[in-house]
Amino acid sequence: MWQGLRKVVASGGRCGLSIDSARVALAHVQRQADGALRLATAAIDRRANDDDWPHRLEQQANGIRLGRTRLASVLPNGSYQLVLVAVPDVPANEVKSAIRWQIKDLLDFPVDEAVVELFEMPELSTKKDKSMAYAVATRRTNVQEHIELLHDAGLSLDVIDIPELCTRNIATLLPQDADGIAFLHFAENHGTLTVTRQGVLYLIRQIEKGTAAMDGVSQDDFARTEMISKIVLETQRSLDYYESYFDNGPITELVLAPGSNIGGLADSLHEELGLTISSLDLNGMFETRTAMSTAEQSDCLLAIGAALRTEPQAA
Numbered sequence: 001m002w003q004g005l006r007k008v009v010a011s012g013g014r015c016g017l018s019i020d021s022a023r024v025a026l027a028h029v030q031r032q033a034d035g036a037l038r039l040a041t042a043a044i045d046r047r048a049n050d051d052d053w054p055h056r057l058e059q060q061a062n063g064i065r066l067g068r069t070r071l072a073s074v075l076p077n078g079s080y081q082l083v084l085v086a087v088p089d090v091p092a093n094e095v096k097s098a099i100r101w102q103i104k105d106l107l108d109f110p111v112d113e114a115v116v117e118l119f120e121m122p123e124l125s126t127k128k129d130k131s132m133a134y135a136v137a138t139r140r141t142n143v144q145e146h147i148e149l150l151h152d153a154g155l156s157l158d159v160i161d162i163p164e165l166c167t168r169n170i171a172t173l174l175p176q177d178a179d180g181i182a183f184l185h186f187a188e189n190h191g192t193l194t195v196t197r198q199g200v201l202y203l204i205r206q207i208e209k210g211t212a213a214m215d216g217v218s219q220d221d222f223a224r225t226e227m228i229s230k231i232v233l234e235t236q237r238s239l240d241y242y243e244s245y246f247d248n249g250p251i252t253e254l255v256l257a258p259g260s261n262i263g264g265l266a267d268s269l270h271e272e273l274g275l276t277i278s279s280l281d282l283n284g285m286f287e288t289r290t291a292m293s294t295a296e297q298s299d300c301l302l303a304i305g306a307a308l309r310t311e312p313q314a315a
Helices: 053-063 092-102 140-152 165-172 209-217 221-245 262-273 294-307
Strands: 014-018 023-031 037-045 068-074 081-086 113-119 132-139 160-161 180-185 191-197 201-205 253-256 276-279
Touching: 014 165, 014 294, 023 294, 037 191, 037 294, 068 140, 068 294, 081 201, 113 140, 132 140, 140 160, 160 165, 165 180, 165 191, 165 201, 165 294, 180 221, 191 221, 201 221, 209 221, 209 262, 221 262, 253 262, 262 276
Parallel strands: 014 068, 068 160, 180 253, 253 276
Antiparallel strands: 014 023, 023 037, 081 132, 113 132, 180 191, 191 201
């Protein structure tokens, strides 16, 4: 059953769709003339592991009359690999081909079956350092199946995104982004840490543990403390990397996505790293008819991030 649906005519802006485990979230964001953001639609289907969910999605898409509204869909976690690579010194039209062979031994499937996209990182602090880029690799069949699945639901895509760039889209809208901000989001089976500054993405760190793992050790104080310590260490290493390789000064603020203050993480990050920690409330970022709960915000976060996309092509 779809929950939290706001039925309006979806004119202008962009829709975002995310599929994660047994959940599908649909969001529609409109950018107002005065710069304000309006969350016109936010809906969640928590039974997306059955055969009927594409039909339910079609019904709900018809209910809010998506029409020709642009749609960005998010690749599910685990269906792609993200690799940080040095950009080879070859002509621009040969870079992608060179990187395909550079990462072929890092993929868990044959490179001939891969679709590879790149997004380059900002220049490093010294000219001696090579330019870096993130390579996103997924099986061609994953992309085809994703498109066909949504086609069966009566939806037509204009772009496919990844979760890391969706969280980036949200982080760059926060006021702390002006001086640099770390943004930490946990889904059920993984976490994502991004560092952005003035709208530019500088760093992505994938964290293996998610909310399910924390729930599994919630009654074990030692195991919970160990897991939190590992997350804090991953965060510290990431921020040290950022400070070492970019001339922007240290990151002093970290924002936790809705529902991501797992196991008292905020206190540990503040006490051990000296960061100013805050928790994001999307209700303060968007104009919306009905306030969303923390759980709803967490479930819809990636769909909302996808709907915030402004680039015309996939990264």
